[in-house]
Amino acid sequence: MSEPAHSRLDLPAGYRVGEWTLTGRIGAGSWGVVYAAESADGTQAAVKFLPTHLLPPGQRASMEQLVRREVRFSLETDHPHVVSTREVLTVRDPGRPEIDGVTALVMDRAEHSLQELLAARRSSGEGPPALPEAARVLAGAGAGLAHIHGRGWVHGDLKPGNVLLAPDGEVWLGDFGLTVELDGTHAYVPPLGSLDHVPPEWWSEREGGRSTVRPTADIWAFGVLAHQVLTGGLHPFPGSTARARALGAQAYARGGAPLRLDNTIPDGWRELIADCLRPDHASRAALDAAALAERTRELENSCAADARSGRYEGPAAGRFLGARVPAGRRTPGRGRRRLSIVAAAVTVPVVAAAVSVALLLADEEEGASPGGGPGAASAQSGALPADSDVPRDLRPVIEDAARQCAEEEVTPAFLAAMLKAESGFDADARRPESNEYGIAMWTPSVFKGWAKDGDKDGDKSYMSPPDAIAAMSNFVCWLDQKYKKEGMDEDLPGLMAAGYRTSSRTVLQAGGVPERVRPHVQRVERYLEEYTR
Secondary structure (H helix, E strand, C coil), rough: CCCCHHHCCCCCCCEEECEEEEEEEEECCCCCEEEEEEECCEEEEEEEECCHHHHHHHHHHHHHHHHHHHHHHHHHHCCCCCCCCEEEEEEEECCCCCCCCCCEEEEEEEEEEHHHHHHHHHHCCCCCCCCCHHHHHHHHHHHEEEEEEEEEEEECCCCCHHHHEECCCCCCEEECCCCEEEECCCEECCCCCCHHHCCCCCCCCCCCCEEECCHHHHHHHHHHHHHHHCCCCCCCCCCEEEEEHHHHHHHHHCCCCCCCCCCCCCCCCCCCHHHHHCCHHHCCCCCCHHHHHHHHHHHHHHHHHHHHHHCCHHHHHHHCCCCCCCCCCCCCCCCCCCCCEEEEECCCCCCCCCCCCCCHEEEEECCCCCCCCCCCCCCCCCCCCCCCCCCCCCCHHHHHHHHCCCCCCHHHHCCCHHHHHHHHCCCEEHHHHHHHCCCCEHHHHHHHHCCCCCCCCCCCCCCHHHHHHHHHHHHHHHHHHHHHHHHEEEEEHHHHHHHCCCCCHHHHHCCCCCCCHHHHHHHHHHHHHHHHC
8 A cells, every 4th residue: 555645744843834833733634634733823723735746646636626626615615614714825845845736725723523522522431422512513513514505515524523613612514525516416526435424325326436426415414423413422323334334324225224213312303313314315305404404403492491491400411402602603704715825935844735635435444433333322221230240340341332232132231241141251261162262252253353442442352351342242233133134023132142152143043042052041131130120
C-alpha cells in the first residue's frame, strides 16, 4: 500500500497559514490532515489540507473535482448550522513540493465532533447513555440539513464525525467532501462514504466508478445519526464492523430482518427515526429535509416542556431536555469569505489546507463508528443484581457488551450466566485439549471472525476479558437473530448457549438444544435465573 499523501505533511506549531498560525495537529483521515490555528487577535480556526496533487493519477482527477465542488459549496453557504468557511487559499511554495499547490479551507473551529463526545461518554460509563441535550443537537443538525437541501445540494456523508459542536454550544454540519449539487432528482459521486451510514440502495446503484445520490440518502443517514445520539452511540443495525452493519441494513431492506430500535428512545423520536429508515428511496421520499427539521424542532420543544413539567425524573431527566446553551447565533455574513493565492515567505513558510474529503471507506475499519457494536439497542432488562457473584470489575464490561445487541434476550444477566458456565469468570481459564482459552473460552480461530476491541487498546485478544466478552455478545446476538429468522423463538437463551458451545448449524439440525450440551445449557439457565431474580 502506498504512503498516504498527508503522511508527508508534518507541520510544527508556529507554522503560518496566511494570517493564521498553526498551534497543533488535530487529526487526519485517509489523505487529509487538519491543524488548529489562531490569528493575531486570538480567533480560533481549523486549517485542513487536501494534497490532491500527491495522489495517484487515477484518483487525482475525481478528488480534484470533489475539492472544487466543496470550495464552491463552502463559499456559497451561510447558515447558523453549517460550519463557516473563512477563507479559501491556494498555496504557492515551490520550496516545499508536498504543499505547493494545495487548496485550503480555513474554517471556524469546533470544540468537539459528535463522534468524540459519544465515544468519550461510552468509554467513561457515565450516567444514561444518551448525549445530554440530544434533542437540541438533532434539531440543529436537522436545520442545517434542511438549509443544504433547500439550496439544491446533498451532504452525502452525514455521520457523528461530521456534526460539530462549537465552544458556545452551536451545532454545525461539517465536512463537505462528498456534498454534491443535484441535477434534477439526483446526482453522482465516486463510491465513497461511511459504509454504515449510506442507504441500502447505495450498494445496488453503483456503476462506472460512481454512485447515485439523492436527498433521501441524507434522510437515511439522519435516522442512523439520531439513533446513535439518543442511545449513546449505538447503531440501529447489528454488526461489529461498518460493513457488517451495512449488510444488516441491506437484510432489513430486503425484508429479511425487522427494524429494531432501542426501546429507551421516546415515542416521537422513535417514529421519526423509523420514517427516516424506511427501506427504499421511494418510501423514504415522503419525508423531506424541511419536514424533518420541523419535526425535530417540535420534538425539541416537547422534550424541553416535558422536562420543565417534571415528566422526566431521575436518570432520564437529562437525556432529552434540549435546553439551549446561550450562544450568539451567527448571522449571514458572519465570516469573511476570501479566495486567494498565498506565496511562501522566506523566513516563515506559508501553507494552507482544505477539508478532508471522504475517508475512502476508512469507516469499514472496526470501531470506526462510535459505539457501533453487534447491535442497535441497549439491553435494558436483565440487569445484574448488586449482590450477585459477578466480579465488580467485570460488571461494566458485561453491561457495555450487552448494550451492543438489539435483541432483548442478550442482557447483562445472560452474558454473565454464559461466562460463569464457560469459565467461572476466570480470565486465565484454559482447555488445551479442546483448544479453548480465556474467560469466554474462545477457540482462537473462531474468535478471529467475531473479535472486537472491547478495551479500546488497539488490539483484539481472546485472553483479554473486555475483548472476549464483547466478541461473545457479538456472536450470541447473531445467533439470536438467526434462530428467530428460522422460526425458533422459544427458549432463546438456551439455544444461544447451545450454539455458542457447538454451532448454529448443529442447533438447527437438532431442532433445539442437542443432548450432548444439555447439561451445559442447564447450568447457563440456572445461573441466568439467579442473576434475574
